[in-house]
Amino acid sequence: MTCLECKKELGYTDHKISMDTLGVELCAGHQKRITKLIDTHGTPREAIQLYYGLKEAGVNAMLEWWDGNKSIDIAISRVKLNIEIDTEYHMLTHEQAINDLEKAMHSFKNGFTTIRIPHVLIKYYLKETVINILGIMDGLRVHLKAI
Numbered sequence: 095m096t097c098l099e100c101k102k103e104l105g106y107t108d109h110k111i112s113m114d115t116l117g118v119e120l121c122a123g124h125q126k127r128i129t130k131l132i133d134t135h136g137t138p139r140e141a142i143q144l145y146y147g148l149k150e151a152g153v154n155a156m157l158e159w160w161d162g163n164k165s166i167d168i169a170i171s172r173v174k175l176n177i178e179i180d181t182e183y184h185m186l187t188h189e190q191a192i193n194d195l196e197k198a199m200h201s202f203k204n205g206f207t208t209i210r211i212p213h214v215l216i217k218y219y220l221k222e223t224v225i226n227i228l229g230i231m232d233g234l235r236v237h238l239k240a241i
């Protein structure tokens with residue numbers, strides 16, 4: 095059991111606290127940093143799990159990336175991919191839906207692709223979600239080269 099950020103050995107308590115609160119293995123110092131991020135941006139815990147899932151797959155992503163208009167849950171700037179985690183999709187109102195569509199439109203205009211991932215997918219299919227994102231990145235890479 096080591097910290098996913100700094101590879102520091104984790105004791106039983108640190109490990110348990112980290113898994114209980116964030117669902118990823120982080121040392122006390124890095125737990126604090128991520129908790130601050132969550133408090134500031136309302137980052138879903140699944141975004142943290144996906145971020146580290148991608149990191150383990152060798153993907154350089156950014157958490158809560160500011161695109162000039164809004165904070166993106168996870169951004170992979172090399173392929174201009176934005177990932178938003180939907181936590182309340184089951185009670186999506188029409189106002190939220192049109193807001194999401196407008197945000198996606200603005201991102202597209204800037205050359206960014208936005209995908210929305212339901213949080214339950216990360217909870218139950220983290221590995222498959224990461225594999226699919228890797229596939230999307232491959233597709234985007236080819237597309238970016240073509241322009």
Ligand SMILES: [Zn+2]
Nearest residue numbers: 097100121124
């Ligand atoms: Zn650490």
